[in-house]
Amino acid sequence: MWQKLYTWLDERLGLGDMYANLLDRPEPKGNWWNTLGSASLFLFILQGATGIFLTVYYTPSPDHAYDSITYIMNDVAFGWLIRGIHHWGASLMVLVVFIHMVRVFVTASYKYPRELTWLIGVGLLLLTLGMGFTGYLLPWHQMAYWATTVGTQIAGSVPFLGEFILKALRGGPDLSALTLQRFFSAHIWMLPALLAGLIGVHLYLIIRHGESHFPDEED
């Protein structure tokens, strides 16, 4: 019965081919450092899932943002767990993405024909940092407020364009409800959409070129 169902689906979807091409690829001899890209992908999915669940209760308004998070932490079943995973997963993701990048650099895996994979990876690092920066404001407590005050002020120190950048980030000259709302929008819609798209291209390039082997005497 299950065999029949699988055959029916396989004929139409090509599950066997998908498995062979996506997961059963030949790999050069590697070690645990080679798993950090997959670890980054796992963390992205985990952050996406927990983030979606947090939006069930979180309210991006200066009046209610902090209260809604207090509610999640104290009154919702397992709210502490979902938010805890999202909170610590965010830091862990930056760390894992960064070590992944260091590994690629040290093993010279960014060279021909993988330059584009590397460049997109740099974009993914910047977007991950952007997720951290925008997510940090959302609790709307003192730490979040002042961290964003300082962060946007730094962005505002750019010559000539600084004041415009500062106003564009804050949605005006001051940190306000507009800032919270646009950071929320960037955090849950814009940046994740870009991340997901670029991750797709990144993965396509990895599957297309295969993983690089470690440099040996001949390289």
Next chain:
Amino acid sequence: MSGSHLSRRDFMKAATGAVGGVITAALGIPVIGFLIAPALREDKAGAPIAVGKLEDIPVGKFHPFSFTITKVNGWERTASNYGGFILRNSEAPDDILILSSRCTHLSCTVNWNESANAFLCPCHDAKFGPEGQVLDGPPPEPLGHFEYSVDDQGVLTIVPVELKSEA
């Protein structure tokens, strides 16, 4: 050991599947609780509320009253208005009928219409008789009755049962 035919590759597949299953369950089961938590909260029946003095309420006609109950929903206080009609059939303090003005169909507010001699609901043309019984329209049951008590000073107090039926 020699009896085992599990290849390294199959072991890795099974182990990956098992770890993935554990992670999914460890997150998936709490998430169900997370999502349905507000639905499992007990709703309180509500404390008795004084609605007026008997001497201020006329005998023989429907006297409207209203009260506000503030409930904490999540991170916000929500004030809801409730109301009804008091009918003193006679001077006796226990000869009182107190009806809720909340239509039993879809919770709109009904009004007493003297010429129709009925409570009419503006939403879907429901019609209730002077005792709250359904005369016409879609309501599944009569208007709610409030339990009440009258103390020595003649203060009329009701128990807001409507809170129980509210989600």
